[in-house]
Amino acid sequence: MILIVDDEPHVRRLLAAILSRGGYDVAEACDARSAMPLVARAEAVLLDLGLPDRDGMELLSDIRRVSAAPVLVVSAREAAAEKVAALDLGADDYVTKPFDGDELLARLRAALRRRGAEPARAVTAGDVVIDTERRSVTKAGAEVHLTRKEYGLLAMLAAHPGRIVTHAQLLTVIWGPAHVADIAYLRVAARALRVKLEDDPARPVLIRNEPGIGYRLVV
Known part of the structure; x- marks a missing residue:
């Protein structure tokens, strides 16, 4: 912290x-x-x-x-x-x-x-590795290219693995306080991430939606 x-x-x-x-x-x-x-x-x-x-x-x-x-x-x-x-x-x-x-x-x-206090900056979810130190994402060892917003969403979820991050938190940090109600932005970015990272984007197992609350990264 x-x-x-x-x-x-x-x-x-x-x-x-x-x-x-x-x-x-x-x-x-x-x-x-x-x-x-x-x-x-x-x-x-x-x-x-x-x-x-x-x-x-x-x-x-x-x-x-x-x-x-x-x-x-x-x-x-x-x-x-x-x-x-x-x-x-x-x-x-x-x-x-x-x-x-x-x-x-x-x-x-x-x-x-x-100070020898730097925490691990890489999070693994299935065959996906999110390295926030290098700002890189790989799937099965191959680099995945993300937009700035897509990476911002994934990095925030990776910072709280397994925990729900609310719509308001994600929108405020990634898009700014003026967009705190623009949930459609999140849906578009989450859909794009699933296409790039999930084995079956129609049945996501890594990036899970918690209806009416937010999203979580399943690790």
Whole structure:
């Protein structure tokens, strides 16, 4: 689980969407008080410095006393002195806002690898292998070419193998909050995935629809 600590709801939503796209489970906290109880379970922490109840530097120091998980500071503070101070307190990296989502994911993966905490990024379902590290999908050893939306749907399902991912979660992350009710988009992408991945698309066994709820990847 990756813990996001930021007092701005829109930033938390953006970070959560980026992390979900990368295959990570997410927890959120809006201040230091609500963050600390979650730190022990976190694989990594994305930390803003401008928190309402305590300065993020103080929270960073507290995190380092109880956890060795990677901490990436994600802050609008650009001064070199701020970056040096955060790194001296134990931050693994410092990303300034605004940030690029793909770069953020790459920095997170690098930090996890350095700490020896990078989880397995490949999920196997039947003869299909989804490798979210390399963003590749194979069936019976042969590479399968997917569109960006098809891959986004499959990657989100692979991030929660065997569990239902709701329509709203999938639409919000892959198509954006404005399309949270556009279930037809999901049906089209799921149908395309079944054609490419299922032995019999008319009788899917890997990508299962839970009527009125969402989809799950059967592993």
